[in-house]
């Protein structure tokens with residue numbers, strides 16, 4: 001069912017808002033994709049293989065590469081010493097002596113850390129040579145548990161920091177002490193969010209070339225952005241940004257945040273190219289990817305609510321301890337701060353105190369991952385809301401509804417400073433439970449329970465931010481430190497529309513391809529403005545930092561496409577349209593206001609027979625610039641730039657509007673837990689989304705299905721496991737369980753469209769939601785089924801068995 | 809039986825999508841690497857190199873096989889079919905490919921070639937599978953983007969002979 005409210009889109013044609021199939025697909029279905037490893041490389045290109053640490057924590061005593069270098073075909077073995085001489089450590093968001101280079105320098109801090117790079121004429125030879133490199137280590141005590149790492153006696157990851165808990169920030173919004181004093185009950189819970197990754201099927205690829213005549217690097221990498229990392233890479237290479245040309249391949253085999261972290265390897269391959277004087281290519285393999293590419297941060301949240309007896313939440317306290325592994329890579333600690341404005345979730349809670357702590361442990365560095373802080377936050381909030389219901393003897397859904405932000409309060413400013421643009425949460429919930437859906441779940445539960453089975457119902461209500469404020473991370477700093485560093489805010493999006501002399505329309509934009517279908521949606525947006533068929537619009541998204549319009553916000557992450565780049569394309573196309581209307585009005589002898597664009601024509605609205613083919617009008621701008629109306633600039637190329645003013649810097653009291661748009665998701669599900677095997681079966685799952693105006697419902701549903709599968713993965717299957725000595729135990733797809741089709745239950749998707757008033761298209765970010773809502777919803781259902789308080793993800797049979805052992 | 813020495817480069821010849829191809833490789837070279845980097849047929853993808861993900865699935869004499877677990881020399885004299893062989897010579901997509909597009913069965917498209925090849929083999933042997941059978945075959949593949957829903961719908965549609973209609 002599709003609940004459509006009025007669209008603010010002002011769509012001209014049938015191009016936008018329809019479930020158009022993707023223009024990307026024919027090539028991808030025919031083996032004609034152009035992924036990073038498919039592209040031709042210069043002859044003479046060398047191939048690299050990374051030697052990695054088998055230890056979680058050790059001093060590097062000696063690296064002996066003599067035997068490897070003697071092997072025919074080996075060009076170089078590069079070590080941390082080379083890297084220290086030729087590069088600077090990566091900049092981090094925090095003033096702390098946490099120095100990371102692209103190879104380990106002096107010591108290793110996690111299993112899988114890159115220790116040396118072998119460069120040879122083929123990958124096979126490089127791997128042979130790697131076996132001949134002798135690395136001597138002096139192992140040290142490791143710490144992997146975040147709480148243990150905070151202990152004074154814990155081994156230090158970075159001794160110069162004098163602690164592993166490298167940042168503690170406390171925030172107070174409203175009068176939380178008064179709320180707790182006024183509360184009937186205080187309900188508390190501690191929640192653990194595990195480490196996992198969404199492991200794109202394509203691993204990292206980098207091809208780097210050094211250009212000695214101007215000391216520049218030309219690098220192709222399947223990097224996803226944010227391009228705020230570009231200056232970090234350039235600084236590490238000690239070059240101005242213009243001397244690090246970064247090119248993104250036309251296709252990418254998925255990303256989900258993970259391909260930000262190819263950035264250290266961009267620097268490493270660049271240095272290898274400089275050292276060897278030849279282009280260097282590196283293709284990561286799956287074992288490396290699992291051990292060392294990237295992980296979402298694990299988080300321990302202690303959360304408590306000041307509640308009234310009828311379940312109204314007066315105030316919240318959260319203590320969030322986030323474990324970033326061995327280093328704090330830029331732009332970390334993003335996940336801990338990206339949700340800062342929406343730390344109260346979907347609820348009208350005026351008082352909240354937050355403590356954010358960052359700890360380092362001997363695990364792979366954590367970084368971007370789809371959901372980006374949302375899954376961790378909502379597991380805590382939504383579990384707490386369920387506990388409030390249980391402890392007060394109330395209905396879980398009633399407690400949710402009692403606390404949801406009422407529709408009449410939008411636009412709504414949260415306690416922590418987010419400006420929720422639009423929403424009607426109560427109506428979304430009513431629709432989702434309606435049509436007998438909730439009754440059906442209850443019937444299933446009652447039938448199952450009557451038969452002695454363990455069955456539970458779960459709910460989750462979450463707010464999904466889209467398009468991050470580039471200033472949110474500075475909330476990490478105190479107001480004084482922010483003042484000194486200069487203000488940070490906003491988020492600039494850019495897209496360019498170009499029209500050739502025959503009227504051919506091409507589009508480029510500041511996003512990286514990862515499979516979302518941006519080419520299709522951009523072609524819909526531009527076609528809508530110009531009265532053309534989306535099939536006629538050529539969209540090329542191979543971002544090239546040397547030639548394309550981009551800002552520090554560029555890239556594909558944090559749902560910035562629909563509220564950001566899509567709008568920039570709309571702006572560019574609208575401007576081009578104005579220009580063409582002026583030209584056509586001149587030629588058709590009508591006023592520009594009377595011009596319409598439809599069916600490949602530019603014509604008079606009042607007299608559609610008075611028309612010119614689109615290509616002819618475009619041709620005029622190219623061939624006869626002197627015929628243009630007075631004052632009109634020649635040329636038919638426009639770059640739309642979109643910078644919404646609502647993305648203000650943090651206030652002096654740390655309130656921050658972390659994102660531009662805020663969608664809403666309400667999930668409910670029924671699960672059955674097998675009393676013997678303790679495996680969890682999701683019996684029915686319903687997910688209601690309000691992401692504003694949908695630009696392409698087919699693609700939107702695809703994003704929901706994909707995020708849902710990842711939410712199921714996080715809830716039930718995937719976890720990076722380390723033992724207490726830091727040994728990595730999930731090093732293959734046989735140990736790290738990515739769900740197959742057999743593990744993904746059916747999903748019923750519902751939509752409500754409450755347009756965002758803050759973007760011209762009314763569209764909000766929408767691709768991460770179920771990564772946030774589904775783990776919480778399933779955890780609530782399992783807690784309901786088993787009647788337990790503490791449920792840790794992933795809810796594997798082993799865990800549940802341990803949890804239930806000893807219970808009657 | 810043909811003998812090849814460990815360090816020797818040998819010439820390997822087989823038919824790829826109906827055309828004779830040939831190239832030199834060491835005996836240890838994987839079929840994935842040979843297809844992609846010697847022949848230049850990059851439609852076959854590598855997702856794990858340990859036989860789990862299914863991205864690299866090709867047909868060898870009509871039977872689906874993991875090319876990451878196959879040595880190039882093992883393809884000598886055989887008929888190899890890859891994703892590049894599915895569309896008509898003029899580029900027109902076949903029914904399975906069309907159904908994938910119509911049902912949004914791919915996002916990044918990295919897993920897609922392997923899945924198409926598995927079902928090309930399977931549907932040839934069982935043209936009208938049940939949904940359970942479709943899921944069974946698909947469970948030999950990992951896709952990180954789609955959640956599999958579109959893929960199941962696409963194969964169902966094509967096996968029902970109505971790839972034109974979204975179900």
Ligand code: FES
Nearest residue numbers: 855857859862876
């Ligand atoms: S690459 Fe062959 S199965 Fe994964």
Ligand code: FES
Nearest residue numbers: 915916951952953
């Ligand atoms: S479409 Fe991306 S992995 Fe399947």
